[in-house]
Amino acid sequence: MRESFTETDFRIYWSKYAQKLGDSGQKIAESLLLMNEPRLEGTQVFVTFPNEGSKLDFEKEIPALLGYLRGHLKNHDIDIEVAVNENAKPKRYITPQDKYNRLVEINPLLDKLRRTFDLELD
Template identity: 60%
Template structure:
């Protein structure tokens, strides 16, 4: 099942449907009986996924020769990486990459 899941994602990516491809690849689905459980990071992703689910179901049912397959979508907001950067954190990170940023800040008396 996972092989055909990834093949379908690749096929969508080749056709330019990058959002759906990324939603399919965001996590590996789990198979419980004939139900495929797929975790997504938020409700917006779930809505996008559900709008395209019929093509995926048709592809999987045909290639796996099992017309009882269903897909259950679970929203799990913990899989989403959240970063809260303050302006000082951003400056410090950029300064690590390019130390000349500190010189620029001092030369022009810039605030962070």
């Protein structure tokens, strides 16, 4: 199977998988997926961690993550490459506005929904 997919689709399923982990009580694995932005080049996913321990913990999750992504995106060419950059700072979303902005990056229709129902961020 080799269907094409968009970066938005990829990011949506990456976030859904992280949420699935969090919902099942695997908070550390969830935070590893959300720690830094994965970089997508074609079907190759590049993930960088600030230390070797995070990298090792993440690598344990790769088989299940690949199965999830390959199945939902219908593309078995997807692969993940993991690296360590001790100078990398994890991206954190502190305020509700930061979190909202990140979600709009993943799915731009969220902003249309907010405007349609005249919702505010608190």
